[in-house]
Amino acid sequence: MARFHPLKVTDVRRETRDAVVVTLRPRDEDRDLFDFTQGQYLTFRRDFDGEELRRSYSICAGRDEGCLKVGIKRVDGGAFSTWANENLAPGDEIEAMPPMGKFFTPLDGAAARQYLGFAGGSGITPVLSIIKTVLAREPKSQFTLVYSNRQINTIMFREELEDLKNLCLGRLSVIHVLEQEGQEIDLFTGRIDAEKMKGLFTHWLDASAIDTAFICGPEPMMLAIAASLRDHGLKDEQIKFELFASGQKGRAKARAVSKVAVVPGTGVQATVTLDGATRNFEMARDGQTILEAAIAARLDAPYSCKAGVCSTCRCKVLEGEVEMAVNHALEDYEVRAGYVLSCQATPVSARVVVTYDE
Amino acid sequence: MSETMNIEDYLAQGGVLTAPENVPARYRGELLRLMSSFVDSELAASAGFADSINFAPAIRERIAASRITLEKADHAERVLGVMGSFGTDVLRYQASHDWSARLPREADLGTSRAGTDNRLAVFHYPIAGWTDAVVMNVLQGLATGVQMTELTRLSYAPLAEVFREIAPREARHAELGLEGLERIAARTGGRAAAQASVAYWRPRVATTFGVAGSARYDTLRKFGLRHAPNEDLLACWEGLVADRLSAAGL
Numbered sequence: 001m002a003r004f005h006p007l008k009v010t011d012v013r014r015e016t017r018d019a020v021v022v023t024l025r026p027r028d029e030d031r032d033l034f035d036f037t038q039g040q041y042l043t044f045r046r047d048f049d050g051e052e053l054r055r056s057y058s059i060c061a062g063r064d065e066g067c068l069k070v071g072i073k074r075v076d077g078g079a080f081s082t083w084a085n086e087n088l089a090p091g092d093e094i095e096a097m098p099p100m101g102k103f104f105t106p107l108d109g110a111a112a113r114q115y116l117g118f119a120g121g122s123g124i125t126p127v128l129s130i131i132k133t134v135l136a137r138e139p140k141s142q143f144t145l146v147y148s149n150r151q152i153n154t155i156m157f158r159e160e161l162e163d164l165k166n167l168c169l170g171r172l173s174v175i176h177v178l179e180q181e182g183q184e185i186d187l188f189t190g191r192i193d194a195e196k197m198k199g200l201f202t203h204w205l206d207a208s209a210i211d212t213a214f215i216c217g218p219e220p221m222m223l224a225i226a227a228s229l230r231d232h233g234l235k236d237e238q239i240k241f242e243l244f245a246s247g248q249k250g251r252a253k254a255r256a257v258s259k260v261a262v263v264p265g266t267g268v269q270a271t272v273t274l275d276g277a278t279r280n281f282e283m284a285r286d287g288q289t290i291l292e293a294a295i296a297a298r299l300d301a302p303y304s305c306k307a308g309v310c311s312t313c314r315c316k317v318l319e320g321e322v323e324m325a326v327n328h329a330l331e332d333y334e335v336r337a338g339y340v341l342s343c344q345a346t347p348v349s350a351r352v353v354v355t356y357d358e
Numbered sequence: 359m360s361e362t363m364n365i366e367d368y369l370a371q372g373g374v375l376t377a378p379e380n381v382p383a384r385y386r387g388e389l390l391r392l393m394s395s396f397v398d399s400e401l402a403a404s405a406g407f408a409d410s411i412n413f414a415p416a417i418r419e420r421i422a423a424s425r426i427t428l429e430k431a432d433h434a435e436r437v438l439g440v441m442g443s444f445g446t447d448v449l450r451y452q453a454s455h456d457w458s459a460r461l462p463r464e465a466d467l468g469t470s471r472a473g474t475d476n477r478l479a480v481f482h483y484p485i486a487g488w489t490d491a492v493v494m495n496v497l498q499g500l501a502t503g504v505q506m507t508e509l510t511r512l513s514y515a516p517l518a519e520v521f522r523e524i525a526p527r528e529a530r531h532a533e534l535g536l537e538g539l540e541r542i543a544a545r546t547g548g549r550a551a552a553q554a555s556v557a558y559w560r561p562r563v564a565t566t567f568g569v570a571g572s573a574r575y576d577t578l579r580k581f582g583l584r585h586a587p588n589e590d591l592l593a594c595w596e597g598l599v600a601d602r603l604s605a606a607g608l
């Protein structure tokens with residue numbers, strides 16, 4: 001299981017009104033662990049009022065910059081991103097797991113490839129890392145970026161992209177699409193949808209020349225772009241996705257525990273929700289796991305190893321108390337949030353309410 | 359920048375998920391179930407084929423059986439790596455079951471699970487000799503080829519990528535089987551023995567496609583983890599089997 005390591009904050013630069021770029025340095029002994037590939041992300045953890053929050057942010061540095069940098073855009077009501085934007089300062093330490101993610105393709109210094117990137121808002125962060133690394137390590141390759149934002153002053157890395165364009169003349173082109181600001185060319189105003197993609201492919205982009213396309217942004221934009229790329233003949237293996245899910249889980253709610261006294265000699269009242277359907281049944285107090293009871297009640301609950309190893313059967317306890325015999329798969333913070341391995345969990349209270357849907 | 363949308367709607371419209379962090383709970387359960395079934399089946403297939411190496415009549419066949427044994431274990435490892443990103447303890451997982459365990463040849467499992475692991479029922483039956491191994495590999499290899507048309511386009515991108523790497527090598531395993539089957543059919547008495555094995559394995563491999571009108575299929579399709587129903591995949595496999603067996607003179 002991946003572990004967390006401390007990173008030292010060496011710089012915090014304000015990029016736009018609601019986004020910062022944070023430069024980080026691993027300890028010397030962790031240097032190899034944090035040797036990232038372009039397009040990867042870091043997962044951070046921090047305690048907020050006794051509850052652990054984990055958030056992933058993409059690395060925006062190129063591989064040859066010799067440092068780790070992430071871009072963090074403040075999300076309304078987002079505890080982590082607000083904290084990072086308002087409180088994080090050089091000298092602070094923050095815990096992160098080694099870089100993860102597969103949003104990249106292998107580079108070849110001799111290749112002359114055409115890349116096409118689509119970024120929506122802060123979705124630029126991994127794409128910028130890819131652009132910088134491609135420009136540095138594949139001198140014959142070219143990159144076209146279609147970058148969508150609300151308005152000019154929310155564009156992250158606008159200047160850095162301009163500088164890159166000038167530095168690598170003719171190898172990087174950037175098309176800015178702005179939702180709320182009119183531009184000289186109508187096509188570049190509005191959202192990236194099916195219609196806009198059609199326009200881009202008619203006048204600005206040549207689908208047949210593209211080797212690989214990268215898409216990073218919110219869900220509807222990813223759908224529209226992917227559908228259009230496929231319509232223009234790109235195969236699944238040529239399209240790389242990185243979803244910036246709007247629904248990164250909010251603050252983990254504390255486990256609801258009702259300590260109902262156990263009356264000896266009676267069964268346990270169990271309520272199990274799966275796929276939106278809730279079933280109530282009585283289960284044995286001893287010798288039966290939540291999973292076994294759910295299956296006996298004809299719920300098609302997911303499971304595999306039944307040994308507490310694979311985590312397929314994970315569910316969440318909403319009410320009551322259960323005990324796990326073994327747990328090799330869930331981390332402490334998941335257990336604190338109420339998750340259990342149902343193949344290992346037996347009820348301790350007279351009533352348990354669990355769900356496989358959360 | 360576009361608005362955001364509900365993750366279930368996104369999936370239903372063909373959206374792709376890219377990291378454990380953006381996977382909903384139910385999707386996670388089904389994804390892990392799907393992966394563990396593949397891993398367990400590959401490990402059981404590899405373990406079963408290991409014995410077949412010594413049934414091989416010649417060096418060429420021995421190499422083919424060794425390669426299949428090796429690569430199926432490798433494919434299991436790659437998918438188990440994706441499970442690891444969801445928290446599965448991969449070292450413990452590998453040791454948690456006896457992958458070479460088999461039921462008696464005449465057992466009849468249907469589509470139900472047996473034992474403690476999550477392998478497809480067909481991998482619980484023992485292989486009886488070289489011809490039997492080749493026939494099983496051909497029929498199951500063609501079935502894997504059909505399943506790969508689903509797996510290579512499922513909505514969890516890191517896993518779909520692994521399957522796209524695996525698919526050509528799995529296809530090669532089926533080809534190796536077909537080459538072996540042609541040589542067997544050309545031998546005296548070979549055809550009759552092969553036909554007996556086909557009669558044994560054909561219904562057992564057919565059940566790996568699951569039941570028609572499966573309720574779980576609807577859940578999986580909603581999540582973008584499946585695209586074609588069980589009965590369509592089964593029909594596709596039956597067509598392939600009929601073609602290939604008659605081409606091999608069976």
